[in-house]
Amino acid sequence: MGLSIMEGNEAIARAAIHAGCRFFAGYPITPATTIYQNMLRFLPPLGGICLQGEDEIASIGFCLGAAMSGQKAMTATSGPGISLYSENISFAIGSEIPLVIVNVQRLGPSTGSATRGADGDVQFMQWGNSGGMPVIVLAPVDVRDCYELTVWAFNLAERYRCPVFLAANKEIAMTRESIDLAKVKLPDLESRRYCDENKPFAPFEIEQGRKAPDFLPIGGSRLVRQTSSTHGEDGYITVDTETIARTQARLLEKLTSTVDDFTFFEADLQKNAKTLILAYGVTSRAAKHAVKVLRQRGQAVSLLILKTLWPVPQRLLKEQLACVDRVVVVEMNLGQYVREIERLCENTQVVFIGQMNGELISPQQIMEVV
Amino acid sequence: MTNLLNKKRPPAFCAGCAHDRVILALDQAFGDQGLAGEDIAMVSDIGCSGLFDTFFNTHAFHGLHGRALTYGTGIKMAQPELNVVVTMGDGGLGIGGAHVLSTCRRNIDVTLLVLNNFNYGMTGGQCSVTTPMDAQVSSGFLNRLEPPMDICMVAAAAGAPYVARCSAYQKDLALQIQKALTYKGFSLIDIWGVCPGRYTKRNPLTPGQIKERMGELPAADGLVTQNQRMEYGSHYRKVASGLEQAPDAVCVERSFDPVFEDRREVLLLGSAGQRIVTAGEILCLAGMTGGMHATQKNDYPITVLRGHSVSEVVFDKEGVGYTGLDNPCVVIALAPEGVNRRKSKFAEFDKDTVIIRAAGIELPDCRARVITVDFKAHKIKKTDWALAALAVLARENIVITIDMLEKALTCRFKGDVLAAALKLVHTNFKILQKRQN
Numbered sequence: 001m002g003l004s005i006m007e008g009n010e011a012i013a014r015a016a017i018h019a020g021c022r023f024f025a026g027y028p029i030t031p032a033t034t035i036y037q038n039m040l041r042f043l044p045p046l047g048g049i050c051l052q053g054e055d056e057i058a059s060i061g062f063c064l065g066a067a068m069s070g071q072k073a074m075t076a077t078s079g080p081g082i083s084l085y086s087e088n089i090s091f092a093i094g095s096e097i098p099l100v101i102v103n104v105q106r107l108g109p110s111t112g113s114a115t116r117g118a119d120g121d122v123q124f125m126q127w128g129n130s131g132g133m134p135v136i137v138l139a140p141v142d143v144r145d146c147y148e149l150t151v152w153a154f155n156l157a158e159r160y161r162c163p164v165f166l167a168a169n170k171e172i173a174m175t176r177e178s179i180d181l182a183k184v185k186l187p188d189l190e191s192r193r194y195c196d197e198n199k200p201f202a203p204f205e206i207e208q209g210r211k212a213p214d215f216l217p218i219g220g221s222r223l224v225r226q227t228s229s230t231h232g233e234d235g236y237i238t239v240d241t242e243t244i245a246r247t248q249a250r251l252l253e254k255l256t257s258t259v260d261d262f263t264f265f266e267a268d269l270q271k272n273a274k275t276l277i278l279a280y281g282v283t284s285r286a287a288k289h290a291v292k293v294l295r296q297r298g299q300a301v302s303l304l305i306l307k308t309l310w311p312v313p314q315r316l317l318k319e320q321l322a323c324v325d326r327v328v329v330v331e332m333n334l335g336q337y338v339r340e341i342e343r344l345c346e347n348t349q350v351v352f353i354g355q356m357n358g359e360l361i362s363p364q365q366i367m368e369v370v
Numbered sequence: 371m372t373n374l375l376n377k378k379r380p381p382a383f384c385a386g387c388a389h390d391r392v393i394l395a396l397d398q399a400f401g402d403q404g405l406a407g408e409d410i411a412m413v414s415d416i417g418c419s420g421l422f423d424t425f426f427n428t429h430a431f432h433g434l435h436g437r438a439l440t441y442g443t444g445i446k447m448a449q450p451e452l453n454v455v456v457t458m459g460d461g462g463l464g465i466g467g468a469h470v471l472s473t474c475r476r477n478i479d480v481t482l483l484v485l486n487n488f489n490y491g492m493t494g495g496q497c498s499v500t501t502p503m504d505a506q507v508s509s510g511f512l513n514r515l516e517p518p519m520d521i522c523m524v525a526a527a528a529g530a531p532y533v534a535r536c537s538a539y540q541k542d543l544a545l546q547i548q549k550a551l552t553y554k555g556f557s558l559i560d561i562w563g564v565c566p567g568r569y570t571k572r573n574p575l576t577p578g579q580i581k582e583r584m585g586e587l588p589a590a591d592g593l594v595t596q597n598q599r600m601e602y603g604s605h606y607r608k609v610a611s612g613l614e615q616a617p618d619a620v621c622v623e624r625s626f627d628p629v630f631e632d633r634r635e636v637l638l639l640g641s642a643g644q645r646i647v648t649a650g651e652i653l654c655l656a657g658m659t660g661g662m663h664a665t666q667k668n669d670y671p672i673t674v675l676r677g678h679s680v681s682e683v684v685f686d687k688e689g690v691g692y693t694g695l696d697n698p699c700v701v702i703a704l705a706p707e708g709v710n711r712r713k714s715k716f717a718e719f720d721k722d723t724v725i726i727r728a729a730g731i732e733l734p735d736c737r738a739r740v741i742t743v744d745f746k747a748h749k750i751k752k753t754d755w756a757l758a759a760l761a762v763l764a765r766e767n768i769v770i771t772i773d774m775l776e777k778a779l780t781c782r783f784k785g786d787v788l789a790a791a792l793k794l795v796h797t798n799f800k801i802l803q804k805r806q807n
């Protein structure tokens with residue numbers, strides 16, 4: 001047993017291969033480029049496909065075509081690319097196309113700073129597409145999370161047939177870090193359920209008790225229809241308001257009702273602590289450090305590191321927030337996820353620490369407030 | 371002959387719409403080739419032509435405006451045996467221009483039928499990239515300012531190996547489509563037709579006039595001789611089959627006891643070309659041979675051949691938490707660019723910080739202990755200073771030992787490069803040790 005060293009982006013690429021991803025398309029953009037470059041190293045020799053699109057729209061378009069042809073597909077970009085993905089993300093949500101989207105966040109707005117980190121797209125990933133349906137967003141803290149959560153991202157994309165974001169940050173994705181690969185805990189791999197051979201197939205038919213329709217690939221022996229238009233079970237445009245309402249409700253419910261099954265977090269709770277520090281992504285590392293020092297100084301403080309950001313894991317949050325008088329939300333932006341916390345707090349005071357200057361929030365900054 | 375028309379969903383275009391003719395010709399082309407529905411994927415764009423996929427019993431994919439070629443490309447790469455037919459109007463052609471050009475250049479085995487009726491039918495007859503300047507359309511005077519584009523000329527210039535211009539009214543349309551379908555590579559047919567719903571009311575256009583106008587343009591009747599080459603997917607698979615699998619991540623075994631127990635930070639300051647990032651990585655590996663966890667953060671301008679190069683390395687046995695630098699125990703200063711980049715930090719360094727400085731490099735005022743090394747005097751090349759500085763670090767026994775450093779080099783390098791690196795480190799270690807004694 002020993003240690004390996006790799007940046008978060010390499011871990012994401014290696015994990016994708018492990019998860020069975022055999023199709024990647026992307027457009028180079030700092031700080032996500034090395035995911036593409038690693039996939040280009042890994043995929044073609046395995047018989048997989050790695051393409052460089054003429055732009056981000058083409059890249060995600062390739063992925064959607066491949067995903068509907070049966071592939072586990074992934075794309076990776078940063079904020080400016082997510083903007084260009086937007087319309088196709090709505091498509092993947094509404095038409096239930098499994099896809100893993102890595103957003104290696106950099107400092108925005110707009111082209112912003114290519115080589116500076118931030119967590120400025122946290123609301124954008126959820127709401128930056130038309131229709132207002134939920135998406136899954138997982139936020140890694142370190143290189144090990146990059147590995148584990150990427151595999152989870154594929155599992156969830158397959159299970160619920162939806163796009164899943166990995167909300168990385170330049171500070172994790174391009175920081176090299178040692179990792180004990182033997183200690184990485186990977187889930188069993190999941191794949192979308194195929195329609196039984198003996199059953200008639202309608203591309204959007206939902207079996208009782210199931211969250212997502214059974215799948216058959218475009219190019220298989222039975223005909224498959226996919227469409228970005230509002231559709232019925234048969235995959236044709238529908239104007240039937242009942243069908244439309246039922247589908248919309250299901251798209252909402254399939255993720256919001258199941259989020260407890262994929263709420264990833266780390267809780268380091270201290271009895272009698274009146275303050276809870278809540279952080280996600282790279283900022284959690286400074287928070288951990290701060291908690292250690294504060295406790296050495298005799299201060300009781302709890303820490304909650306959230307790794308599933310969307311849908312908001314309300315049950316977990318409400319439980320934890322009810323135990324303290326004060327929650328200190330720390331994030332690398334000027335106040336985004338704190339909105340979700342505020343709406344969940346009844347009697348708990350919410351304190352916010354944010355920064356958007358391209359630098360990490362330091363343990364010192366957190367300690368000063370706590 | 372099989373018929374792939376979807377009996378449950380007959381075409382529902384305006385009376386007299388040219389799309390009806392193309393549907394029949396396309397079905398005939400499928401039939402003449404003996405294709406079954408599962409052999410075909412119809413990928414449609416937005417607009418009236420976006421309905422095409424629903425009229426056939428084939429695999430179907432209907433997506434966003436202008437992006438049909440991107441989905442078709444993904445499908446074809448994933449399912450190489452499938453016949454992928456993309457339909458789009460002159461609207462899709464305009465909004466998806468980048469994809470059209472790229473697909474021509476890529477030469478993937480997909481057939482694109484451009485249903486060219488010189489306006490946006492579905493949204494009310496606005497001008498498109500193919501609207502004549504003298505046409506009356508719903509875009510007011512705007513179409514009088516921009517000449518129409520000849521998609522056939524554009525496609526050929528962009529590298530399409532098969533480009534044909536057809537009229538929806540020509541007798542052999544099915545044959546023309548079939549020729550495009552069987553071409554192994556990207557094929558595009560620019561099919562001219564009328565849109566009675568929106569366009570021809572104000573712009574009378576007969577099949578005869580279409581033929582006449584087509585005749586005024588340069589001919590496009592199939593093979594583009596200068597663009598013949600291997601199809602993208604086949605080429606891709608051929609090249610990929612010869613590639614070697616990427617190696618697994620290197621694993622560094624713990625071979626030594628660590629030099630320290632707590633968190634340690636090292637800051638490397640240099641300039642482009644000094645191999646600062648490589649030295650940072652070797653330092654990490656060296657620490658890892660002592661069982662330490664490590665992180666490395668690099669900072670260099672996008673113009674990689676110029677300016678500063680800074681690497682920040684943090685060690686911690688339990689795993690590194692905060693990856694920022696708080697209080698480095700060692701600073702390696704090899705170039706003014708790097709020193710400048712972090713000059714505000716120097717005031718914070720305390721007396722326990724050791725700075726390994728290349729002779730001649732000016733440092734801002736600070737309380738740190740400075741070790742100056744005259745690399746030039748030892749005839750060490752500038753590109754090797756960073757590695758040599760690690761040997762100095764090993765001599766000081768602050769973070770790593772010389773054994774760790776040597777072990778790290780064997781993890782990172784092979785052959786001649788390794789031999790040279792080991793020699794460099796070893797010689798310097800000796801020289802520098804001697805100097806110290």
Ligand code: SF4
Pocket residue numbers: 382383384386387388389418487491492564565566567568569
């Ligand atoms: S609007 Fe034009 S293109 Fe559309 S169906 Fe009517 S005639 Fe055909």
